[in-house]
Amino acid sequence: MVVGNAESMKSDLLSSLSIRWIKLKTKQQEVLIRVSILCLVYILAFISRLFSVLRYESMIHEFDPYFNYRTTLFLTQKGFYEFWNWFDSESWYPLGRIIGGTLYPGLMVTAALLYWSLRFLRFAVHIREVCVLTAPFFASNTTLVAYFFGKEIWDSGAGLVAAALIAICPGYISRSVAGSYDNEGVAIFALLLTFYLFVRAVNTGSLAWALASAFGYFYMVSAWGGYVFIINLIPLYVLVLLLTGRYSMRLYVAYNSMYVLGMLLAMQIRFVGFQHVQSGEHMAAMGVFFLMQVFYLLDWVKHLLSDTKLFQAFLRVTVTCAVGVGVIALGVGTASGYISPWTGRFYSLLDPTYAKDHIPIIASVSEHQPTAWSSFMFDFHILLFLFPAGLYFCFKRLSDATIFIVMYGLTSMYFAGVMVRLILVATPAVCLISAIAVSATIKNLTYLLRTKRKVSQTGSTEGINGAKASSKALLDRSQPFQKNSAIALLFGAFYLLSKYATHCNWVTSEAYSSPSIVLAARGAHGDRVIFDDYREAYFWLRQNTPQDAKVMSWWDYGYQITAMGNRTVIVDNNTWNNTHIATVGRAMSSYEDEAYEIMRSLDVDYVLVVFGGVTGYSSDDINKFLWMVRIGGGVFPVIKEPHYLVNGEYRVDKGASPKMLNCLMYKLSYYRFGELMTEYGKPPGYDRARGVEIGNKDVKLEYLEEAFTTSNWIVRIYKVKPPNNRW
């Protein structure tokens, strides 16, 4: 009875549901489908970033995220004011670092808020879990923004495609997998949100949207230094609109309120401070702001003056005066030092070769290298081909919004070519523009198919817009193959999109989900070998060294040592003091006795080097060594790069230069390595990372002693001996 009753109820429910479904109007159905697609995309964006958690464990990745994690922990434990005023004496010894004033707090505050609200809702989560999942969560939110953005610049179809594309685009996933707790994780969301709100403000001319956009900008400023891109792209966009004669009241309201409010809000971030009025990078925005006022004035005068000739003269005088005043103000400001000149980082963005010649510390970072073609292909896949097609569609239907996305796409593509890591900034633009291409193409094709059917069935349908009329015109010159070719093209498009999906999935699981603090390799029998040496070494430091021990290492490992080893470091990944880093570089590239003097002057107790000769791990300190020489030599000219090279060649075997074979870094890396058999059939002391037999197998240390070497020799820690007792 009961079962039957339940069944009857079920069928009732089903029938009523199906009846409702049928009853739904087309528009409602469309909304339902759209919402469910968005939900699926939202979930997809989140779960496809969880590979790293499943493969390894819920852990923080790489280098910078460890600093972010440490600061977030501090924030949640000690509260916002302590965080804001935090002077960290454990890094950059002995200079220290004012952490509260030299970071973008957006990420930490976001994670802490998430943490606190989860705690408030009685979810007993650990702050690490929150940090690990922050980036995927914001990636999901980005898909929503992408949908609305796409809807704003094209239509909701393009929005849906954009959301789907950006959800799995490798260029974005590379910086937002679970565990990659870095500024970029939330910043891309903030960037896209700001752009969307601004475009919306320009389209509507609404003060409310402009205000929202200013707040989006504020969030972006608080989260990432990449906000400079926004504050330069938007003025550029406005300038282009002005030059193309698209000046309007909407634009005036949107830009002015966004700029003024955004600037005032951004000044509240300690790290940014007065840069908006004092630094060369932000002057374009201010110039355009004044230009807007000149335009407004001109518009008003034009409205008052009926005489066009008089107006032309007035125009000439005003524009000359305005430009003249602007140039003089800029000149005086720069000369008096009130406006700081462009920074090296900014120059290196405009000129890819600048950093290599002038700022080795920027050029030494692998993610600051110019992008190779292969990584474009790797990160964008078919989007690379869809991007020009999308640009074509945008140009075909030029509006304020499409001009914006075109400019965003083109500028960010240029920057992506300059620096590998800026592919990330280009990704949303590429996804949006490609989505326009995909959506417009598929729409045209399906429309072709459907109208034909409709023509054969009902004869005619009421026209909605001009596009229909044009397709009708197209229909008139239709050929017999058109339907078939449309079907073929549709299948082609779906094939490409499915290939894109497989590619993204593969890239995410194979390339972008490695935490890089735990290394994985394939063993001789195809099994997975895990090298957990980093954590082993940091744990050793934490357990076996005095609380106030100072550890010297190359700056890459600074954040990890302070976060995991809880020990004071000399330099870390916040490369704010080039001289200090150069001092460490000099110590590493000097002979042991000279290095000892430097280490004594910095009160160094332990030296940590990363060595891949046993495991074949290639991003170790020996391979980074030339950068230490270059950076050290940039400040201390006694260090000269040619001393470490032989005929311009960098080598560690018998043919290496004598200075190379006896410098501190070489000695620390290869100490006792000459006795070790690394590979069958090779002599002892065979370096697997470089594939050579080392040149100095008999390394003797006088001023340091080996303290700890991890099980795979990846991290080696040495203790600095006290000075000789009797000398």
Add this chain to the structure above:
Amino acid sequence: MAKVSIFKAVITLLLPLVCLSFSPEEPTDRRILVLVDDFSLKSSHSIFFNSLRSRGFLLDIKLAEDPALSLQRYGQYLYDALVLFSPSTDRFGGSLDLAAVLDFVDSGHDLIIAVDASASDLIKNIATECGVDFDEDPSTVVVDHGSYAVSESDGDHTLIVSNDFIRSDVMLGETEIQAPVLFEGIAHSLNAENSLVLKVLSASPSAYSADPSSKLSSPPTLIGSAISLVSVVQARNNARIMVTGSLAMFSNRLFRSGVQKAGSPNKYPKSGNEQFVTELSKWVFHERGHLKAVNVTHHKVGETDEPLSYRINDDLDFSVEIYEWSGKSWEPYVANDVQVQFYMMSPYVLKSLSTDQKGLYHASFKVPDVYGVFQFKVEYHKLGYTSISLSKQIPVRPFRHNEYERFITTAFPYYGASFTTMAGFFIFSFVYLYQK
């Protein structure tokens, strides 16, 4: 109960032993191991040994070849000082060797090395490790035709006199040594790379190191005042080492003999050896010249607790107590040249400490306008005294956000401007909205 009483008994038996040893609280040595080549030295150098015994030292005189020789047992040193009166030994007995002697010194114990013309390579090597290089030619001795001791048998001028002492009351005592010191033995020089070794007694400019029995065929390698007769080293851990090329200097014969320097009318009934050797041994065995610094404190002016960090421009008080060991008790050390540094890679503040004559040194100064991890450093290295190097780390932070002045007088025009703008905007809106 029985167990407890046995334990107590063991403790009471052990306690004097523990107390006797050298400790930071009682820095004077107690137990001294003397190694000799043969026991005849016991009688020939008895004055020296007896003076040590009378000062309370426990002497353990052993043959250098003694197979039971050992400086430590179960990781504990059995002696506080080592006297090597065994110049010709080329191998110690037992577990003692070059490295063991150096380890002994490096763990803070004192050493006296005295050799003569028969010095073995082993002993020379120990001296070399302490920064003292004996003349490599084994046949040489110090010869001085200028300032030799006048004696009946006017021999080869190898018994020389010297009164070229180091000027340090801490090392040689406050009473001036009137009579010159007799010296008979080999020359050594100081290693220029060693910054810790000091000449206590140097030879006269006319001295040289050569074989007196043969004619000089080439110029001697060591000449004049480059020759050191007695040298000392105070190691970084305050272990003290004395090296001399004359074992005879400690002998009863030279202690008692009268002395007259050639060409000088002054004739002393007794040589300066006894006074010199005794006073220097007091220094070597830490009866004198041992400082300790305790109770390093610092706090903000007007407070008493030591803070975890300072803020820039804070005013602070720094104080340290320095005491000197008199051989029996800690006496206040009085000097006006003790300085404190407030140091971060270089001293930002360098200030002399004022003393209250009771051992308390004090200074107050302003923290510089620089943030970072600073150190209070007291680096006191004075000739003859054990060196004091203290450092205490303290971070200096910048102002917090709410530690700046809330309102600045010079900015009042701007405050005024902001508020008038607000008021003006309000009035303007009101007029604009409601005017007819």
